[in-house]
Amino acid sequence: MDDYQVILSPKAVGDLEAIVRYIASSNPEAARKLGQRLLEKTKELSQFPLKGQKVPEFDDPNIRQLILKPYRxxxxxxxxxxxxxxxxxxxxAQDNLEL
Known part of the structure; x- marks a missing residue:
């Protein structure tokens, strides 16, 4: 089986930057580690695209999520x-997930 290509949408890149920037203001090392862990999570999907669960907000089997508490x-x-x-x-903690 060929691996899937994993790409980040512009919104996802913005989310990641905002998360890391927010945490970095109080703990730069924790922010760096969290950013890396979130990106590592995405890499697992290249071989296991259906690893995540369906997103409850969307009735679409192709929209899925991985949980890395407290992040989705x-x-x-x-x-x-x-x-x-x-x-x-x-x-x-954020309301109303939008894609």
Whole structure:
């Protein structure tokens, strides 16, 4: 089986930058580690695209999430393109997930 290509949407990149910047203001080392852990989570999807669970807000089996508490890595499986599109890095305290 060919690995899926994992790409980050512009929104996901912005989310990740905002998360790291926020934490870095009080703990730069923790921010760096968290950023790395979130990105490592996304890499697992290249071989296991359906690893995550369906996102409750969306009735779509191709929109899935991985949980790295308190964050959700929300992604879309694009079967025909063999691609995983990381849509958002979402803090569980935030309301109204938007893709």
């Amino acid at each position: 890595v929300v992604y879309r499986v694009e079967e025909e393109k063999k691609r995983i599109s990381i849509a958002r890095f979402w803090h569980s």
